[in-house]
Amino acid sequence: MITFIVSILILIGGYFIYSKVVExxxxxxxxxxxxxxxxxxxxxxxxxxxxxATLIQLLNIAGLGPIFGAILGALYGPVAFIWIVIGCLFAGAVHDYFSGMLSVKHGGEQYxxxxxxxLGKHVKSIINLISLILMILVAAAFTAGPAQLVEQLTPLxxxxxxxxxxVYFVLAAVLPxxxxxxxxxxxxxxxxIIMAVSIGFALFFMDYSxxxxxxxxxHPKELPLWPLLxxxxxxxxxxGFHSTQSPILARTLKKESEGRKVFFGAMIAEGIIALIWAAAGMTFFGGTEGLQGALAEGGAAGVVNEISKTTLGQFGGILAVLGVIILPIxxxxTALRSSRMMLVELLGRYGKTNYRFKTAFMTIPVIIPTYLLTQMDYSFLWRYVxxxxxxxxxxxxxTAAMYLLQHAxxxxxxxIPALFMTAVTSSYIFYAPEGFHLSYELSMIYGSIIFLAVLGWFIYQIYTYKNKSISLENAA
Known part of the structure; x- marks a missing residue:
């Protein structure tokens, strides 16, 4: 219990202190x-x-992500608290702030x-494709689940x-x-927020501490902590989904100082929500073995439903249904809205087509593949997300590190968080079933080689920009 409370206090304190340092x-x-x-x-x-704007940003970046992901992460035990706190404060909130504020700085540009x-036009070409794929995968994954629940609860x-x-997606993507x-x-x-706070208070009255x-x-299945957690x-x-959403709100800020509240603040709020649901997951069922059994029986949605109904009664049941249907939608x-904005920005140089017509037209190429992907298995989609x-x-x-380096x-x-996440992603893709599915030892070796290569590249960038600064000083 003490760890849970201290973790929340660290995130709140981090917002008031570290966010000002970053700003x-x-x-x-x-x-x-x-x-x-x-x-x-x-x-x-x-x-x-x-x-x-902050409430919209929170909803855009959160949805069911900090609920389902935290519940699955709870299988690893209380160590999940450490990752949520450190990851949220020193990586996630910084990532969200820079993705939003760099967009503000450059006229609302997309990721x-x-x-x-x-990072250069070649990286941009690759990331254009990857980010659009991510948007479509997220939209499909967060549509199939709610549609299945609507089918169960209604005649539809x-x-x-x-x-x-x-139909709602199209309206949300093209309307002001x-x-x-x-x-x-x-x-x-x-x-x-109400859903998370209610569950948070209920945690203090559960049978298990x-x-x-x-x-x-x-973890009941003894899956390795690194890099899976x-x-x-x-x-x-x-x-990374947040970096595609922040530019949506970057186009609405009245002044730059609001970025700390909207981007950094919303991420801290999401971290607190994740802490609450991770704590609920590892507590409600009496431990990670019990949680694993509940997940095998009803999935993450079933776990959310059971925790909500049991702890909060009818009110919790209503919140659970609203959450599992509305939040992913x-x-x-907004995933489709941001992908539409990316396509408009990408193709903006072609002709002088009416902006509103182009906006509506660019919704079609993202809606169609999203709909087709909803016909696939949900768990298959989520693995690749x-x-x-x-x-x-x-x-x-x-990108943010290079901005700071270039501006001294x-x-x-x-x-530092970029290097950490480089190590995570490079080792994960070799080990994961959706990747190369190699042995753990071999995956760590290959991941380390990629990490060292990226580290070498960045050391070279530091050296290059340091020499440029010295040259400019000497010229002056």
Whole structure:
């Protein structure tokens, strides 16, 4: 119990202290006009109250991610608390802040364009493809589950449920941000918070107490902690999907100082939500063995439903249904909105087509593959979301590190977590079933080779920019 409480306090304290350090290193200027004013188009670019923007950002980046991922991560035991706290504060929140504020700095640019600015056009070309694939995978994964639940609870068939959801998706993707997202998402964001806070209080009255910290791996199937935990718990710790969502709200900020609240603050809130659900998962069923049995029987959605109904009664049952249906849908629709924005930005140089027509037209190529993928097995989709998601996060951290390096700022706040995530993703892809499925030992060797190669590249970048700075000083 003490570990759980201390973990929450660290995240809250980290927001008030470390977020200001990150903001100072980035360098804000409230006298600069933000894209919400300089590019106001009545669709994506328009000023929005920061409280509303924060709730929308939380809903966009969270959905069911910090709930399902945290529950699956709880199988490893209390060590999951360590990853959530460290990952959220020093990697995830920094990642979200820079992905949002670099977008503000560069006129609301999308994630691939930011990557191209600081890592080069070749990396941008690759990341354009990877990020679009991630958006479509996320949208498909977060559509299939809710459609299955709607089928169970209503007379609608699975296909009819999908069509209903996709009609909503199209509206959310093409309407001005203040018409649909700006009006109802803050309400759904509050539902997500109320759901987590209610479960958090209920934890103190459970039959079992929340376990305290231990570095022991308690996974019932003895899956290795490294690097699987860091991919299993992404939302709540660090998630590349966030870097595709932050530019949506970057186009609505009234002033740069609001970025700390909207981007850093929403990520800390998501980390707290992940802590609550990880604690609930490893406590409610009497340990990781019990949790494994519950997951085998009803999946993560069944675990959420059982915990909510048992601890909160009818109110919890309503929250669980709302959460399992609404939250993933709101993640799916903003995934499609951001992919539409990426395509518009990518193809913007071709002709002078009416912007609103292009916006509607660019929704089609992302809607169709998303719908087709919903016909596949949900668990198959989710496996590929995990690694792709963390690769996107790693590239964003390197983008931020290069920005800081090029501007002679303290790059270590981004380069250290970037190196860590490079080690995670490079070792995971060799070991994971959806990757090369090699032995653990061989996967660690290959992962280490890639890590050392990237480290060597970054040391060369440091040396290069240091020499440039010296040359400029001598010239002056």
């Amino acid at each position: 100072k290193i980035f360098g804000i200027d409230d006298h600069r006009a933000t894209p919400a004013y300089t590019k106001n188009d009545g669709l994506d670019y328009m000023p929005m109250n920061w409280v509303k 691939p364009s930011l990557v191209g600015r600081y 068939s699975y296909t009819a449920s999908l069509l209903f959801i996709f 941000i203040n018409k649909l997202i700006g009006r109802i998402y803050p309400i759904f964001g509050l539902i997500l 929340i376990p305290n910290i231990t570095l022991e791996n308690l 860091m991919v299993t718990i992404s939302c709540g710790a660090i998630s 709101t993640t799916g629709d 995990g690694w792709t998601n963390q690769v996107v996060a790693t590239v964003m951290l390197w 700022k303290f790059h270590w706040i981004c380069s």
